[in-house]
Amino acid sequence: MQPIKSDTRRAVTETDSAVSVRNVSKVYGDVQALKDLSLEFPRGELTSLLGPSGCGKTTLLKIIAGLLEPTSGQIEVNGAKVTGPGPDRSFVFQDFALLPWASVIRNVAFGLELRGVAKSEREAIAEKYIREVGLAGFEKKFPHQLSGGMRQRVGLARALSVNAQVLLLDEPFSAVDEQTRRKFQEDLLELVKTEKKTFIFVTHSIEEAVYVSDQIAILLPRPSRVSEIIRPSSFRDKSVDNIRRDPEYLDIVDRIWASLRSYVE
Amino acid sequence: MLKLLSALIVFGAWEIGGRIPVSYAFPTFIDSMAALARMTFDGSIFVAYAETLQPLVVGVLISAVVGIGLGLWIGLSKGFEWLFSPIFVVMQAAPLAALIPILVMVYGIGLTSKVFVVCIMAMPVIVLNTASAVRNTPASLKEMATSFLARDRDVLLKIILPAASPVIFSGLRLGVSAGFIGAILSELKITPTGVGDIITYSRSIADYPSMYAAIFSIILLAVIFLNLLEKLENVLFEGNNRGYAAD
Ligand SMILES: Nc1ncnc2c1ncn2[C@@H]1O[C@H](COP(=O)(O)OP(=O)(O)OP(=O)(O)O)[C@@H](O)[C@H]1O
Numbered sequence: 001m002q003p004i005k006s007d008t009r010r011a012v013t014e015t016d017s018a019v020s021v022r023n024v025s026k027v028y029g030d031v032q033a034l035k036d037l038s039l040e041f042p043r044g045e046l047t048s049l050l051g052p053s054g055c056g057k058t059t060l061l062k063i064i065a066g067l068l069e070p071t072s073g074q075i076e077v078n079g080a081k082v083t084g085p086g087p088d089r090s091f092v093f094q095d096f097a098l099l100p101w102a103s104v105i106r107n108v109a110f111g112l113e114l115r116g117v118a119k120s121e122r123e124a125i126a127e128k129y130i131r132e133v134g135l136a137g138f139e140k141k142f143p144h145q146l147s148g149g150m151r152q153r154v155g156l157a158r159a160l161s162v163n164a165q166v167l168l169l170d171e172p173f174s175a176v177d178e179q180t181r182r183k184f185q186e187d188l189l190e191l192v193k194t195e196k197k198t199f200i201f202v203t204h205s206i207e208e209a210v211y212v213s214d215q216i217a218i219l220l221p222r223p224s225r226v227s228e229i230i231r232p233s234s235f236r237d238k239s240v241d242n243i244r245r246d247p248e249y250l251d252i253v254d255r256i257w258a259s260l261r262s263y264v265e
Numbered sequence: 266m267l268k269l270l271s272a273l274i275v276f277g278a279w280e281i282g283g284r285i286p287v288s289y290a291f292p293t294f295i296d297s298m299a300a301l302a303r304m305t306f307d308g309s310i311f312v313a314y315a316e317t318l319q320p321l322v323v324g325v326l327i328s329a330v331v332g333i334g335l336g337l338w339i340g341l342s343k344g345f346e347w348l349f350s351p352i353f354v355v356m357q358a359a360p361l362a363a364l365i366p367i368l369v370m371v372y373g374i375g376l377t378s379k380v381f382v383v384c385i386m387a388m389p390v391i392v393l394n395t396a397s398a399v400r401n402t403p404a405s406l407k408e409m410a411t412s413f414l415a416r417d418r419d420v421l422l423k424i425i426l427p428a429a430s431p432v433i434f435s436g437l438r439l440g441v442s443a444g445f446i447g448a449i450l451s452e453l454k455i456t457p458t459g460v461g462d463i464i465t466y467s468r469s470i471a472d473y474p475s476m477y478a479a480i481f482s483i484i485l486l487a488v489i490f491l492n493l494l495e496k497l498e499n500v501l502f503e504g505n506n507r508g509y510a511a512d
């Protein structure tokens with residue numbers, strides 16, 4: 001994967017998708033969670049999935065991860081059909097899914113451990129990402145000794161350390177307070193810039209989606225399809241402090257709220 | 266420290282109970298310890314344990330290995346629980362004393378019958394605990410491992426076993442204590458040998474201190490053994506005693 005310069009990024013990504021979802025349906029027993037959903041995830045960008053609770057966001061993410069089989073339709077990652085989990089994708093779980101009996105460093109290195117990377121090598125990599133998510137000094141701690149937000153960062157570091165091209169994040173900031181959340185959002189923008197990876201990000205928060213995304217896909221309630229794709233254009237290159245004051249930012253937040261409010265009422 | 270204190274209280278109560286006396290067949294603590302010391306010095310207690318430990322060790326080992334193996338298999342297989350769990354639930358609830366004559370009829374009065382008694386006592390709780398622990402492995406951890414490309418063997422060794430180990434070990438502890446009961450029971454009900462013989466014989470000649478000394482020694486041995494088991498767990502699954510994150 002070659003790095004993409006930010007000025008040409010938009011033009012290039014029109015045609016270059018890291019992940020393609022093609023006509024995917026998912027039926028659980030008598031519940032139809034997804035119906036004929038198609039969506040492209042441009043390489044190197046962050047796409048948010050936004051929609052009412054229970055509309056199938058987690059289901060879609062797990063299908064992309066290869067953890068669930070779609071009932072029909074297919075997923076392509078870099079042009080290859082998904083048949084199961086692969087080294088090109090890694091998942092950040094909503095409930096962290098940390099091993100309670102393992103230290104932070106072992107948790108972060110766990111993906112590499114499963115790939116058979118030698119201990120010294122994987123711990124060196126893990127240490128780098130522990131530092132990157134701001135947990136330096138906590139390597140030997142255990143999950144129960146960490147706060148919710150710190151655990152979430154362990155899960156993020158674990159997903160980053162396997163160096164997958166596509167990161168799937170299921171409501172990764174749900175367990176943290178508002179201040180920490182804002183800090184995480186800024187960090188996430190920074191990560192998207194530095195890691196040059198494709199991020200697929202599930203969130204409940206409209207503001208959060210607009211703040212961090214290159215592209216926002218709004219899902220309809222069950223059986224869900226994409227109702228609208230919004231691509232903020234003007235404020236993405238501004239400094240993080242000014243985004244929330246940008247007229248386009250405020251405008252998009254309003255627009256999304258207007259289209260979602262009918263489902264809440 | 267607290268353990269020591271509670272032991273002191275129990276022994277104190279025993280001594281007082283023996284002095285009142287609660288029953289003429291209830292010796293004091295000091296008398297019982299004297300009898301224990303006597304049996305230790307003349308070596309008779311060691312001879313007895315050489316006899317008793319055979320079915321106990323063999324039975325507990327078989328129960329642990331077969332029990333954990335079966336429990337893993339039942340816990341991992343999707344369809345077999347309905348078939349096997351009831352067997353072990355019945356085994357766990359069965360009145361053992363009623364089964365002993367049948368065992369003796371089939372296997373005679375030798376070691377085999379006694380090993381069977383120990384296994385019947387020890388195995389069900391090990392199997393049932395292991396199976397339910399395996400079954401209750403958090404699905405999110407298995408899913409996480411799968412998403413990071415774990416093979417089935419990795420999921421078993423790195424997720425299911427460590428997650429299940431506290432419950433498996435508590436099953437082992439219960440199983441081992443039940444095995445001790447089974448070993449003594451078999452010596453009382455089948456043929457009086459070993460420690461069971463000391464108990465039966467000293468009761469028949471009204472040497473109650475020796476009888477209680479024998480009972481005391483087997484409890485002591487069980488406690489020591491359970492502590493060793495706990496040590497083993499801490500060595501094998503280091504992280505378990507560090508508590509669990511509540512998430
Ligand atoms: N394993 C399952 N078996 C049956 N139905 C399921 C299963 N998983 C999800 N569903 C159903 O599918 C629908 C979509 O679930 P999903 O978890 O994908 O929603 P979501 O968009 O992630 O919701 P939330 O925002 O609340 O997390 C829900 O109605 C749920 O009831």
Ligand SMILES: [Mg+2]
Binds near residue numbers: 057058059
């Ligand atoms: Mg969800």
